[in-house]
Amino acid sequence: MSDATDTPLEREAGAATLAHWLTEARELRRAAGTDPLRAARRARLREFQAARLAATHADLLASPRYRHAASFFLSDLYSPRDLSTRDSEIERVLPIMTRLLPDSGLRALSLAAELDALSERFDGAMTDALGPRLDAPLSEADYADAYRQVGDHAGRAHQIALIRATGEMLDRLAHKPGLRALLKTMRKPAQLAGLGELQTFLERGFDAFRSMRSADEFLHLVIEREQQLAETLSGSNDK
Numbered sequence: 001m002s003d004a005t006d007t008p009l010e011r012e013a014g015a016a017t018l019a020h021w022l023t024e025a026r027e028l029r030r031a032a033g034t035d036p037l038r039a040a041r042r043a044r045l046r047e048f049q050a051a052r053l054a055a056t057h058a059d060l061l062a063s064p065r066y067r068h069a070a071s072f073f074l075s076d077l078y079s080p081r082d083l084s085t086r087d088s089e090i091e092r093v094l095p096i097m098t099r100l101l102p103d104s105g106l107r108a109l110s111l112a113a114e115l116d117a118l119s120e121r122f123d124g125a126m127t128d129a130l131g132p133r134l135d136a137p138l139s140e141a142d143y144a145d146a147y148r149q150v151g152d153h154a155g156r157a158h159q160i161a162l163i164r165a166t167g168e169m170l171d172r173l174a175h176k177p178g179l180r181a182l183l184k185t186m187r188k189p190a191q192l193a194g195l196g197e198l199q200t201f202l203e204r205g206f207d208a209f210r211s212m213r214s215a216d217e218f219l220h221l222v223i224e225r226e227q228q229l230a231e232t233l234s235g236s237n238d239k
Helices: 008-032 036-056 058-062 067-077 084-092 094-100 103-135 140-150 153-174 179-192 196-210 216-234
Strands: none
Touching (some): 008 036, 008 103, 058 067, 067 153, 067 196, 067 216, 140 216
């Protein structure tokens, strides 16, 4: 199932990049969980952000064409839930995945892992900036204030770029001939091997983007809204 243009060195480099982002995300999650109070505040922040995403993209979640992709983005890519189980499964089978998955599959996982690590970084910084304000229901004004305090506009822009790149790679992957059959064949062995989270992640991503036929309009809407929100929160629209 490898892409015809892959070389062993390119695939090895891709696997190393994926392993790097998985390790960074794991270490950031581990550090975030060492202090129970900070961990609880971080969880409240992520719940607030998940609710904001659901409200911002409510029409996509309600759309017959786009709801599966929108749900996948919110639950698997830009998610408030702990993705440690999925990431540890990927690390366990990385050598096998390097041989079996097409290059676009490895690239999609690597982009998702980088997005996860970057989101963890920002969530940690936002949690520290908000501090005790997360012990009560969080207001939009306090969230915007912390967003400006954390800053790093280049990092925020890269986060949005990763959302686009991950979506584009998943769209490419969803149209690989024979991949759906391969995923179905892998389902039972993956579950028996304790790789259920990884298997369902791959299947959900494939099905979500396959069902749209083309992801162009969906990604355009998501990216445009996220860029507009970033500008509003950073105060760029006031200039």
